[in-house]
Each structure stands twice: as C-alpha cells, then as structure tokens.
Amino acid sequence: MENGEMTGNGSLVWHYTDGLGLNGILKNNTLWASSAAYLNDFKELVSGSDRLKEVWELDEYADVREELEKSLEGFKTPREEHFILSACESGDSLTMWRYYGKDEVSFAVGLDRDVPLGVRAQSKGDSHPFPPPGYEEGPRDPNGQLEFDPDQDGQSVEGWDPMVYERDEQEKIVAQALSKLRDAFEVAKQDRSVFSFPFLMEQLSLHGQLNRIKDNAFRDEQELRTLAEVSPAWKYVLHRPGRYGLIPYVELGLPKGGTKGRKRKFPDRGGPQEMERLPIRQINIGPTPYLEEAKFGLLQFLSFLGYHDVKVEVSSIPYR
Known part of the structure; x- marks a missing residue:
C-alpha cells in the first residue's frame, strides 16, 4: 500500500478513535473537543507560558517587560474554558494505534483540514435557563442595560495547528512573536493611541504561538489541534463522565445555518x-487480524449513513 493512500497526501488530519467513538462521530456528525484542563497532559496550555517566562528574562525586554506583562493579563483565559480537538499528522501511526487499539479495532478518521469547523449550539434560547x-x-449604562451581557453569544474555532515539541524551536517562535509585540507596543506608545489594532493583533498572535507549545515527551503523537472558545457556556458546553469526574466538552462539526443568531437550524x-x-474524506482501519470483517462492517455502516464517497484503507503495520 502506498503511504499516500494512508495519509491523504497532507490534505487530511487524522482523528484516532475506537469503534464506539466512530459510531458516535458518524451518527451525530460531531467530534468532541474536551476542556484543556481535563486532558492527559496536565500542563496543557501551560508549557507555552513556561517558555514565555524564560524568554522574558532576556535583557532586550527589560525596559518594556512590566508594561507588556500587564497588557497580556486580559488575554488569559482559564484552561477550563478552552476546548481542544486533537488529530495526528499521520494516518498510520503505531503510537496512536497502540493508544486506541487495546482489545478492539481502532480507526483513524481523515478530516479535510481546509474545512473550518464550528461549535454546535445545544440550546435555541437566548438567556440562561437557570441563572445563578x-x-x-x-x-450598567445610563439606560439601565448591563455593560457586559453574560448571555452574549459568540464562539471562536481556530484552524488546525501543528504542535511544537523541540525546545529550540519553541524559544524561537516565542521570541519572534514577543519581538513583534514589543515593536507594536512601541509604535502605539509613540502615537499615544488609546487603542492600537496592530498591537491587539500581535497580542493574539503571541497567544496563538504559546498554545502550540507542548512538552517534548508527547512528540510521537505528531499532534495537530483545533482550539475552541465559546460564550455563554450554558449554550454550548456538555459534560461526560471520565477519570477526572464530569468532563466539560463541546461538539464540533458543520452546524446547519451557521454559528450565529437566528439562522441556526x-x-x-x-x-x-x-x-x-x-x-470526512477517508477512514483507516487499525492493525487487526480481522481486516476483512472490519472493512466490510465499516463500509456497510458508511453506506447506511450516506457516506458513500469516503475512502476506506487498512493499516499495513504488523502489530497485534
């Protein structure tokens, strides 16, 4: 089997799952993105801040360090409010098959990386059903309206970003993003701007780079991820049982009518x-001595759900 058949030639990202997970993905047309605070890496979205602190100590930032730190405070979102959907660069990864295979057949779902995902709204309502x-x-403003509406609806879902594992590369991208932020800060200060759009963009860019940093111990996962944030939580967030208790998560996919307002279906x-x-463009079946049975069952299931154009391949790794 050609490697391109298993990888999609770089146009796909691969979400690994077991049979139960695949059943839910195909039937519900959704993928689960879990809260960053409940994932296996207990330093998820923290490793980037650790690397930032190290770069901060360089002398070139001494004169603006305090002001830059203060400007970034407002961008700190609790990890519980970030939701992560992970995928892999490889559609035939022994590391991932070992993690998901265990006693059952496992699958790698090949998703078109160029199709943006949205968060599924769980409620049609516009206000908290049981406000605490x-x-x-x-x-409140002079008209008596709240300056910040806790029910204001919004979501943000990033594209697929590859994680950065090597320390030298981590320090490099953080230093580059921090230097751009410092330059934008100096321009805004000279212009005496109350608000600087370029400075805001560099703040967002720095946080995006920090979120790509992951501990080198996880490098074999070859992870790409999409990161989602939602508001208000009651409209989007679900909970499922897991090893850490009730785990918050959101459903990602292609919501009918889009992701805003009354157009939702x-x-x-x-x-x-x-x-x-x-x-979904392709599904790979993990190593198993029951390849023919696994392939027949998957193809039939896909046919019943209308996924007639999804390609199915089987792993060539001799793992059992």
Missing part, C-alpha cells in the same frame, strides 16, 4: 442544533 444568584449583576421538536455531514 448574581448572574445579571454588574455595571434546530429540530422542530427541540434539541441541539442540526448538523451537516462532517468533512
């Missing part, structure tokens, strides 16, 4: 937002 005490308290009977078919 103090939910609507806060500063909801079932007449009520329930979460309707979803389009996921951008």
Whole structure:
C-alpha cells in the first residue's frame, strides 16, 4: 500500500478513535473537543507560558517587560474554558494505534483540514435557563442595560495547528512573536493611541504561538489541534463522565445555518442544533487480524449513513 493512500497526501488530519467513538462521530456528525484542563497532559496550555517566562528574562525586554506583562493579563483565559480537538499528522501511526487499539479495532478518521469547523449550539434560547444568584449583576449604562451581557453569544474555532515539541524551536517562535509585540507596543506608545489594532493583533498572535507549545515527551503523537472558545457556556458546553469526574466538552462539526443568531437550524421538536455531514474524506482501519470483517462492517455502516464517497484503507503495520 502506498503511504499516500494512508495519509491523504497532507490534505487530511487524522482523528484516532475506537469503534464506539466512530459510531458516535458518524451518527451525530460531531467530534468532541474536551476542556484543556481535563486532558492527559496536565500542563496543557501551560508549557507555552513556561517558555514565555524564560524568554522574558532576556535583557532586550527589560525596559518594556512590566508594561507588556500587564497588557497580556486580559488575554488569559482559564484552561477550563478552552476546548481542544486533537488529530495526528499521520494516518498510520503505531503510537496512536497502540493508544486506541487495546482489545478492539481502532480507526483513524481523515478530516479535510481546509474545512473550518464550528461549535454546535445545544440550546435555541437566548438567556440562561437557570441563572445563578448574581448572574445579571454588574455595571450598567445610563439606560439601565448591563455593560457586559453574560448571555452574549459568540464562539471562536481556530484552524488546525501543528504542535511544537523541540525546545529550540519553541524559544524561537516565542521570541519572534514577543519581538513583534514589543515593536507594536512601541509604535502605539509613540502615537499615544488609546487603542492600537496592530498591537491587539500581535497580542493574539503571541497567544496563538504559546498554545502550540507542548512538552517534548508527547512528540510521537505528531499532534495537530483545533482550539475552541465559546460564550455563554450554558449554550454550548456538555459534560461526560471520565477519570477526572464530569468532563466539560463541546461538539464540533458543520452546524446547519451557521454559528450565529437566528439562522441556526434546530429540530422542530427541540434539541441541539442540526448538523451537516462532517468533512470526512477517508477512514483507516487499525492493525487487526480481522481486516476483512472490519472493512466490510465499516463500509456497510458508511453506506447506511450516506457516506458513500469516503475512502476506506487498512493499516499495513504488523502489530497485534
């Protein structure tokens, strides 16, 4: 089997899962993105901050360090409020097959990396169904309206980014992003700007680079990820049982009607937002002595759900 057949020639990212997970993905047209605070790497989204602290200590930032640190404070989002969907660069990774294979057949779902995903709204409502005490308290404008609406609807889903594992490369990208931020800060200070769009963009860019940094111990995973944030949480966040208790997660996919306002499509009977078919282009079957049975079952399942154009391949790794 040609390697390109298993990898999609770089146009795909590979989400590994077991049979139960694949069943849910195909039937519900969704993928689960879990809260960053509940993943196996307990330093998820923290390793980048560690590397930033090291770069901070360089003399070239001494004169602006305090002001830059203060400017970045407002961009710190709790890890619990970041949701991560992970994938792999390889569609035939022994590391990933070992992790997901165990006693069952495992699968690598090849997703079109160029199709942007959105977060599924779980409720059609516009206000918290059971607001806690103090939910609507806060500063108000002269008309009596809250300056910050806790039910203001919004979501952000990033594209697929590869993780950076090597320390030298981590320090390099952080230093580059920090230097650009410092330059934008100096320009804004000279212009005496109350608000500087270029400075804002460099702040966002720095945080994006920090989120790509991962401990080198996980390098064999060859991870790419998409990162999602949502507001308000009650409209999007679900919970599932796991080793850490009830784990917050959101559903990613292609929401019908888009991801904003009244254009969203909801079932007449009520329930979460309707979803389009996921951008799945290929599914690889992991190492198993039952390749023919596994392939027949998967092809039949795909046919029943209308995924007639999805290619199916089997791993060539002699692992059992």
